[in-house]
Amino acid sequence: MAKIKSIEDLRKVAKEHRDSIELLVRENDPDGFVIVKVAMATCSIAAGAKEIFDLISEHIEKRGINAIVTKTGCMSYCYAEPTVEVTLPGKEPIVFGDVDVFKADEIIEKYIKNGEILEGIIPLNYRTAESI
């Protein structure tokens, strides 16, 4: 990695990263990538998030789905850990709570593959700094 030597360099790294994601996600393209985020803070892991992360990563690959599976920090819904956020191409992100092995399978088969709405969705309950 070349060092960042100026603000311009910093902007370039930011843009390159955004472009690389956009290239994969491709809004409105049904073959675009799905983004799956699994909350992996200490408390999420204690609730089983590591197993869910491994399981989803494995099955996404096995079932040939175009998806990026990443981990994040705490999504803040302690009462519903493990939590998983899924963004279908061109759609708003949706957070699923209390994800166990069964639920993870359902998320892949029903929501990711067919866009079927499932139970156990946690409504967005905050505004971001950007929006005010």
Add this chain to the structure above:
Amino acid sequence: MVNKTQIRIALRNCGLINPERIEEYISEKGYMALGKVLTEMSQEEAVNIIIDSGLRGRGGAGFPTGIKWDYARKSVSDQKYVVCNADEGDPGAFMDRSILEGDPHSVLEAMAICGYCIGADKGLVYIRAEYPLAIERLNIAITQAREFGLLGDDIMGSGFSFDIEIRYGAGAFVCGEETALIHSMEGERGEPSLKPPFPAESGYLGKPTNVNNVETLANIPVIYLKGADWFSGIGTEKSKGTKVFALAGKVNNVGLIEVPMGTTLREVIYEIGGGIREGKKFKAVQTGGPSGGCLTEKHLDTPIDYDNLIANGSMMGSGGMIVMDEDNCMVSIAKFYLDFTVEESCGKCAPCRIGNKRLNELLGRICEGKGTEADLDRLRNLGEVIKDTSLCGLGQSSPNPVLSTLDNFYDEYISHVRDKKCPSGVCKDLMEYFIIEENCVGCTACARACPVGAITGERKEPHLINPEICIMCGACMEKCKFDAVILK
């Protein structure tokens, strides 16, 4: 209903980005604030923005951050330090851990900005060894920031150099106090020392040191990106911005929340928290952990900010918020926190070391039904003396849970000492075995099981337990097949 009471500033990236990839932070405008400060502002200008924003420390005391930075900036020395306090010792608090695990770069960036502002080239994160995942992610973040040239020499061609190291704490609550923290980093005993001198004059290794809490730092980059006016537009007159709370206890939706200063407890508990579990009745909310106090029904509509919490006998603390319902005994809650402070007192000064021990014994007596009304006055007097005479913030705030429950739940203390009853049914020693007349068929099983002959009654007639003789062994309850024996 979608509730939008919450605003994410400190938690802006938590749960959204991968904390182990610096590119994701950078693509969310990460390190832009540092770039802006280094290339466009003098030290004084940069400090003034934080002063104007009205940001106050989120680690407990609520000291204005910009003013603190200005003291450290004005201290003259060849070497200065920036310290991030990630000790987080309050029982039940996990805000700082979540920030470090979810968005470590925001803290590193803020430390570098602070370094520029005060003229320090070295930062230290003091974190408890009990936070292995936060430590792992911090280490990854520091390594990546160095690789990208965002820590190290001549950052972004500005000529400013800054690097960060991690120091591990062994998890003592008192080591979160800034002077004790500094002694602990120096390899000395983790004991507080008298202020002044403040760390801004003489801190780590005797050099000017600026200590800030994790959450305080996480707010910094946003203030530079969005402006001081934007930040000071959120919150109340004297408390600006947002506060992160670890909402726990008897609410439906326990979790990490971030609300603007001035949000009411009612909004937090009923709108965000989804109300009290199992439809029970709200009783109190404890804020500020072992240094704080309990607020009640009558405070539900009080806007939460530093000054209102103190005016009502509690404090912001670092942000633990524990909700209690009718099943919680307030005397036991006070005792729970005091058990903690007695355990965690460093023992350097007598009021805290001995006073809290005595305070705890008094509470113990009350919970066992051996307390008197005079003990309640003793609790208050001793509590006031400990507050006034202890050396550090631990002792100065440790009687708060006792004093605030005395203020708000005096009736409950009176029940314990006068009627020898625990209204919430928590204090075991104040309960009695009791036979419900309607359920008792007079089988005599309990009377035969009782080792001290405390139970009397004719065959096929309801039986009776004599509490004077009963030794609370519970044999009767075990034997009864009709659920007629209860503890109340």
